[in-house]
Amino acid sequence: MDQVQAMRIFVRVVEAGTFTRAADSLGLPKGTVTKQIQALESRLHVKLLNRTTRRVTVTPDGAAYYDRTARLLNDLDDIEASMTNAQANPTGRLRIDVGSSTARLVILPALATFSDRYPDIQLDLGVSDRPVDLITDNVDCVIRAGDLTDQSLVARRIGTLEFVTVASAGYVKRYGKPEHPSDIEKRHHVVSYFAAGSRRIYPHEFHKDDEHIEISGPYRVSVNESNAHLAAVLGGFGLSQCITFMADPHIESGELVELLPEWTRAPLPVHVVYPPNRHLSAKVRVFVDWAADLFAKNPKLQRR
Numbered sequence: 001m002d003q004v005q006a007m008r009i010f011v012r013v014v015e016a017g018t019f020t021r022a023a024d025s026l027g028l029p030k031g032t033v034t035k036q037i038q039a040l041e042s043r044l045h046v047k048l049l050n051r052t053t054r055r056v057t058v059t060p061d062g063a064a065y066y067d068r069t070a071r072l073l074n075d076l077d078d079i080e081a082s083m084t085n086a087q088a089n090p091t092g093r094l095r096i097d098v099g100s101s102t103a104r105l106v107i108l109p110a111l112a113t114f115s116d117r118y119p120d121i122q123l124d125l126g127v128s129d130r131p132v133d134l135i136t137d138n139v140d141c142v143i144r145a146g147d148l149t150d151q152s153l154v155a156r157r158i159g160t161l162e163f164v165t166v167a168s169a170g171y172v173k174r175y176g177k178p179e180h181p182s183d184i185e186k187r188h189h190v191v192s193y194f195a196a197g198s199r200r201i202y203p204h205e206f207h208k209d210d211e212h213i214e215i216s217g218p219y220r221v222s223v224n225e226s227n228a229h230l231a232a233v234l235g236g237f238g239l240s241q242c243i244t245f246m247a248d249p250h251i252e253s254g255e256l257v258e259l260l261p262e263w264t265r266a267p268l269p270v271h272v273v274y275p276p277n278r279h280l281s282a283k284v285r286v287f288v289d290w291a292a293d294l295f296a297k298n299p300k301l302q303r304r
Contacts, residue, residue: 004076006040007069009033010048014066015135017055025138077281090282091120097142101226101246102270103127106294106301107143114290121283129225130196134275140284141274143291148271156288159270159295159302164247165204165263166256167239177259178239181206181213189238190215192222193229204241206263241265245300270295 009026013033016022023030041048048062058066098107103125115123126132132139134153145161167175178184184204194201201222203214221237223229226246233240234250239259250256272288295301 004073006036008073009036010040011066011070011073012138013037013049013056014058014062016138017136019056021136089120090118090286092283093122093124094283094287095124095126095138095140096287097126097128097132097137097139099129099144099226100127101230101243102143102145104227105246106298107291110294114287117290118283118286121286128196134273140281141272141288143270143272145268145270147269148273152276153273154276155271155273156292157269157271158288158292159298161268161270161301162244163241163265163267164244164251165206165239165241165259165261165265166233166247166251167259168234168236169254169257171236171239172257172259174236177257181215181260181263184215184239185218190217190219191229191232191238191240192217192219193226193240194222194224196224199224205265206260207265208263245298248300270301 009022009028012026013019013022016025019030019033019037023033026033037049044065046061046065047059048065050057050059104127107125111123111125115121126139131144132142134140134142143158148155167177175188178188181204184190190204192201201216203216206213206215219238221232223232226243229240230242230246230250232238233242234255242256247256251258272291274284274288
């Protein structure tokens with residue numbers, strides 16, 4: 001039995017919570033993962049994991065073994081990186097998760113420059129607006145907009161997303177323009193956006209001087225993905241607040257009309273977030289630096 005490989009598999013099972021998810025993330029058959037854990041327990045003469053039909057939990061001995069093993073593997077990776085040219089020429093598989101509109105309009109159009117600079121990094125790019133669990137899903141880093149809720153993670157602020165209130169030209173022709181945010185609830189529809197996990201509706205927010213107004217409806221369509229949200233606004237289902245860098249091309253073409261320009265919404269900060277145990281990884285570090293530079297070069301995404 002390869003002891004280091006068995007330790008890595010054990011750590012991944014603990015973090016993933018199931019043998020199936022651990023096997024998928026490691027690119028191994030589930031049977032191989034199961035046999036490695038059984039062999040590890042047999043060699044150590046202790047039970048490390050409690051198995052149920054739905055989830056795996058660690059025993060007290062397993063928890064103690066996980067803490068020491070995870071630290072040891074991190075130290076081992078750091079030692080190997082320091083003794084090779086990995087710092088200058090990082091290699092390996094890099095798992096990233098990015099919001100859908102950021103992936104389509106910012107990351108993917110420029111990603112060839114990253115691949116050309118670091119040809120030995122293999123990128124797995126997850127794209128969705130659904131939050132991921134970096135540890136459980138075995139993701140190296142994510143790019144997300146909004147306030148940070150998990151203080152155990154490491155985050156680097158790389159940019160800002162600003163909003164503009166818009167509606168399609170067809171919608172404005174049919175319903176007119178609101179003169180004040182309060183007009184929206186009286187004679188207009190909105191396209192709402194709801195959280196992918198909790199399905200909580202995010203209200204439209206309007207700020208002017210000391211006045212603050214929040215409006216959640218009425219709406220005919222509500223979505224949980226940014227590209228679909230813009231498509232619904234373009235389709236005339238209602239007015240809404242869209243990310244400026246997404247809406248601007250459609251405003252310039254006349255497809256969208258800016259509304260209530262004197263009313264603003266607080267911008268969203270954008271962070272690259274990664275687990276603390278991966279902060280020394282060369283491949284993560286070069287991607288974070290590349291993403292920060294990419295956002296800094298775009299005046300509509302620059303950090304405020």
